[in-house]
Every structure is written in structure tokens, then in C-alpha cells.
Amino acid sequence: MPHNLTDHQLELLTRVLQHGGVLSSPFGYSDEDALLPALREDIAVLEKMGLITVVPHTGSRLGETLTLTEEGYAALDMT
Structure with a gap:
């Protein structure tokens, strides 16, 4: 199933993939970065x-x- 992902959404999925498919916030950044409104929106959309x-x-x-689902892996062509 094709997904129309923004560069930021794709980057977030890739970041989760780089951490073995499971990423815990605040994602290696300060709390301020982890709570950026755009990041929160991307997480909500991806979910x-x-x-x-x-x-x-x-x-x-x-x-x-955050944990990649089978669909998340597929969106990254990792099936």
C-alpha cells in the first residue's frame, strides 16, 4: 500500500528503524526538541x-x- 509521507515522517520512520524498530522518546534530544509540535503531529499521523x-x-x-508495525516496515520497503 503506497503512503504519501512527508520527508519528516519518512525520517521519523527511518529513525525508528535504525533503533531496531523500537524507539523511546525523548529520542536522544532535549525535552524541548522531543515535544516540537511538528514532531507530535507526525507521530499522530503515522500512528x-x-x-x-x-x-x-x-x-x-x-x-x-514508538514501534514500527508491519505496515511501517512495508512503507520503508523492508518487507
Whole structure:
């Protein structure tokens, strides 16, 4: 299934892939970078598209774990 991904969304998927398919926030950046509105929007869109799953860490400001789904791997031509 083809996906119309922005460069930023594709970069985020690739970053998750580089970490073995599971990436925990704040993604190696300061909390300020991890909470950029555009990044939050990309995460929400990718989750809605079924390309990643998002599991919040305990506590509202402790980040989350992103995991590539089978669809996410397919979007990166990794099937």
C-alpha cells in the first residue's frame, strides 16, 4: 500500500528503524526538541496511518515508545 509521507515522517520512520524498530522518546534530544509540535503531529499521523504504535511511558511528561508495525516496515520497503 503506497503512503504519501512527508520527508519528516519518512525520517521519523527511518529513525525508528535504525533503533531496531523500537524507539523511546525523548529520542536522544532535549525535552524541548522531543515535544516540537511538528514532531507530535507526525507521530499522530503515522500512528493513525497504522505505521507505528505509540505507548506512553508512565507519567505524562516521560515520553513514549514508538514501534514500527508491519505496515511501517512495508512503507520503508523492508518487507
